[in-house]
Amino acid sequence: MEKTWRWFGKQDKITLAMLRQIGVEGIVTALHDIPNGKVWPLDTIKDLQGYIESFGLRWSVVESLPVSEAIKYAGPECDQLIENYKESLANLGKAGVKTVCYNFMPVIDWIRTDLRHLCNDGTSSLYFDRIRFAYFDLKLLQRENAEADYSDKELELVAELDKTITEAEKDELIDTIIVKTQGFVNGNIKEGDKNPIYIFKKLLSLYKGINRDMLRENMRYFLAAIMPVCDEYGINMCVHPDDPPFQVLGLPRIVTDESDIAWFLKAVSNPHNGLTFCAGSLSAGEQNDTRELARKFASRTHFVHLRSTAAMPGGNFIESSHLSGRGHLIELIRIFEKENPNLPMRVDHGRLMLGDEEKGYNPGYSFHGRMLALAQVEGMMAVVRNELDL
Template sequence: MEKTWRWFGKSDKITLPMLKQIGVEGIVTALHSIPNGEVWPLEAILEMKSYIESFGLRWSVVESLPVSEAIKYAGKERDVLIENYKLSLANLGRAGLKTVCYNFMPVIDWIRTDLAHPWADGTSSLYFDKIRFAYFDCYILQRHNAEADYTDEEKSKMHALAAVITEAEKEELIDTIIVKTQGFVNGNIKEGDQNPVAIFKNLLSLYEGVDRETLRTNLYYFLTTIMPVCNEWGINMCIHPDDPPCQMLGLPRIVTDGDDIDWLLNAVNNPHNGLTFCAGSLSAGLQNDVSALACRFIHRTHFVHLRSTAASSDGNFIEASHLEGRGKVPELVRIFEKLRPDLPMRVDHGRLMLDDAGKGYNPGYSFHGRMLALAQVEGMMSMVTNYTDAKA
């Protein structure tokens, strides 16, 4: 597989020469300066592509060309936004970019409650605590009827937390859930916005009356409308699974398991409608056998995210080592490297380690943590490619 790396553009503190030195071959990036819904000009795409190529790398995957919220909830401006999306896709095709990762998660992308949960070895990683999230949902957002989404045991623990949580911890939850992990991903909320809770609640209100079937219908409409452009330019659209893969905040999520993926690929049965196989997102759901899903959908996978989680029955999960956890990364490398070595792959959500802390990296996107993960995965790939026939 092609070894790629998510890079956040020229302002990223991790530079392309650094990535060249550690064995990265392809870059996964986007035109982050262009607001959601606006057309990506061909000139800007070509300038970014040329810049990447000047360091001996290639722009392998666009992640992401964001899908505006009004497309997801079918607002009155939906068709205009889809036309802009089609123009951006065509410009990407003209520039020779053929793989576009996107998601259809309403309002909020991946969700964590702690961006630096400590490990015994002194490193830290992203973490999701169901009770702290329930507190955020019920006490901070004060979402209507939110408590109905939690068990009696969860509510009891949430109320106990409410009695001891500090104001600083409340502010940190807000910053973690709806500012730091969203601003660089989808642009709905960004650093410096005043009263992010009010902005977030307004975004949630746009989805009143939108259930799973409605969101599926809206995704179907979006995909069938853009597929002619994908056919013309040979562009593979690869949807990212929901993270975590379950219903959150009263919002429908429709890419959570094998049945959801099966529906999506059959509803728009076009080879350009495919999947970003994210082992981390899928492994956070106890309903998912990640290696079985890889085999099931390998024919429609266009991009691979390799990471792993350790998840428990109480709803909590943490980013695991790339060698361990429910993501079964070594097994996935064996599957993809043997059957789809053409795919771009990137390691994901590395731990904070060594001098990563304080560098201002986007949450989950440290340098040393991902470099370690890349080295681990590269070793796995070598074993599959060069030593699968070796006898013990």
């Protein structure tokens, strides 16, 4: 596997010089300054590519070339946005950047309710609390008919929480779910936006009447349209699983488990239509065994995210050590190194540790925490390579 690292461009506090020192081989990045839906110019792509290569690294994966919301809900500007997307893909292909990670999640890119959940060793990790999320949905967002998505027991626990939660905790919950985990990724909402609840509800309203089958058809339409460009330039598209892999906020979710993955791979049966195998996202769903999924879909996997989660009672989960949890990372490395070697891999999220918490890193993207994770994964890779050499 190629050891890659998600890097947020020249303004990232973590420099390419630092990454080269810790054994990173490839960079995962994007043109974050270009608004969603606009064409990525070839000269801008080459400028960033040249900068990366000046540090002895390569631009291995685009994460991500965002799929505009209007493509997902099939708005009137959908076809023009797809044409722009195709032009961006062609420009990436001309530059030799051949792997593109994207997602097809409506509105929300990923969800956590706590960005600094304290662990026993003094580090902190990303955490999802089902009841606190339900509180956000029911009491803060006040989504229409949200009660139908929760059990009677969950509704009771939300009512109990409502008696004790502070105004500061409410503000933090809004900031965590709507702003902190979204703004630096998909551009729908950004730091400093006034009244994020209002903006968020407007985004949700775009999907009124869009069900699971309709979203699937919109994904199939998008993939079918871009595959000729992928064929021409040898570009591998790899969709990221929904995070977490279950329904939230009344939105359809269509990349959550084995049947979902099998559906989109069959719907557009082209080898360039593939999967980003995110062990963290998939393992957050108790319906998923990452080892079985890896065995089944290794040949159509183009990119791997290695992190792990520990599921807890009541639908809660925490991002665990890369050596533990439901991700089963060493088994995944064994499978991918045998079935589809040389894939780009990044360790994805890491814990906050050793002063990371004071650096202002994007949530989940600490330096020391990811450096530890990379060392752990590199050790597992060495073990597997030795096994395969025997």
